[in-house]
């Protein structure tokens with residue numbers, strides 16, 4: 001088969017790789033219906049952060065049909081349509097049972113999903129199957145549950161979004177936009193999206209944003225205070241991972257409010273004294289998408305939500321390099337890849 005490899009900054013190649021095989025009895029092999037490029041893939045693509053000896057296989061968002069299972073797999077069956085998270089989980093350890101599957105004691109991070117075939121470890125705990133093979137038009141939304149929607153949902157949940165609350169979403173990438181959708185589903189009364197890009201503002205409003213703030217930094221914080229009678233928001237969802245976005249989030253929350261952070265941090269440093277007097281609840285990390293998958297898949301299958309709208313570019317998998325370029329240059333919010 002051919003699969004996606006990163007050779008160095010902005011050097012994506014689609015090249016011959018060995019087909020995955022069952023390696024552990026708890027593995028499954030999927031034939032992917034769709035895969036995609038994540039905002040977090042852009043960090044190594046741009047040469048930021050430590051990335052392992054090149055070439056690096058890429059991709060961690062996926063859904064597809066089970067092609068093969070290991071001898072110990074009990075719940076997942078050949079021919080089923082399944083969705084899994086970017087983090088594998090046994091779903092039985094104490095951390096999983098508490099709902100933090102993305103920190104499972106047996107966790108592995110997926111990293112070979114921009115390919116036609118994928119090996120998924122811990123198949124029984126990682127994958128969620130649907131009763132029937134879903135219609136083609138629902139595939140983009142089901143794929144979105146695999147990471148971006150699951151992560152946006154965690155952002156809203158971790159920031160204690162409830163009916164009647166005022167919510168601020170920092171970041172207008174796919175996760176930020178789906179954090180808006182999630183806050184709306186959880187009954188937030190007011191949802192303020194911070195975005196400077198017109199096409200993204202439009203989608204944010206479609207997903208439920210009631211206000212858009214285009215300012216950033218101190219000006220952005222002042223605008224949020226203006227909109228919240230001077231106190232700050234009940235819940236602030238940080239969906240970027242930079243120092244600026246993190247401070248924006250903490251300073252936009254009211255004392256006693258909640259700040260969640262789901263953007264992979266790059267160089268974020270917090271000041272103890274500022275944190276002390278901010279008086280906010282902080283909760284974040286790699287989203288335990290597996291906790292939410294059954295509910296999110298159900299919402300998609302019942303067509304109550306349409307998170308697949310974040311994919312504004314669809315390409316055949318062999319044009320993956322163009323998919324990265326489009327996202328890097330912000331010509332696309334998120335690229336769906338068809339094997």
Ligand SMILES: [Zn+2]
Pocket residue numbers: 038039040060061086147148
């Ligand atoms: Zn991702």
Ligand SMILES: [Zn+2]
Pocket residue numbers: 089090091092093094095096097101103104105106
């Ligand atoms: Zn576990």
